[in-house]
Amino acid sequence: MDRDVKALAVLLAAAGVAHAAKPAVFEAMVPRPLPRKRELVYASGAAEVACAAMLAHPSTRRWGGYASTVLLAGVFPANVQMTVSAMRSSRAPGWYRAGTIARLPLQLPLVRTALKAARAA
Template identity: 60%
Template sequence: MTRDITIMGSAFIGIGVLHLVKPGPFENIVPKVLPRKKDLVYASGVVEIAAGAMMLHPRTRRLGGLGAVALLAGVFPANVQMTADALRSSRAPAWYKAGTVLRLPLQAPMIRIALKAARA
């Protein structure tokens, strides 16, 4: 297994656990039009943990990589919401605003790594 798949799988597990332990910050970035924000955060956390764990094991890496791609696509609107909220906020520091903008194109290399896991 390559290092990037290991790092991403491990990060998915860690961030997924955070979704379950501290859902509040994640609820705040769920697009406003979606209902049951906490349920969506919990569900995405469980999927994130599962996809991360599956990417770490050779027998399940393909399914884990495909699950990670689907998750990354599914949560992208939340990342856009977070950026929009940050840019509109007069209280958000400039470094945070810049970070949310720079985070959006990072989805592409993450999807590439997940696809690499799916092909491994």
């Protein structure tokens, strides 16, 4: 398995486990209009773990790459919400605000890696 794909699988697995371990942290990222935030956090965490598992196995890597691409696009609004909330908060430190902004374009290399995994499988 390509090093970048392995790193993406590890990242997705860790994020998925974190969703289950600390759901309240992720609930704040769910865009305001969406209901049932806790359930969405658990579902997205499970999807991250499933994508990681599919990326890790050669026979499912193609589907894992495509599923990861869809997942990363689907959770992007949560990343935007996190940035909006940080910018509106008077309590958010500057480093945190900067981090939420920097995180947004970093989604693109993750999507590229997922697509690379799908196409190379």
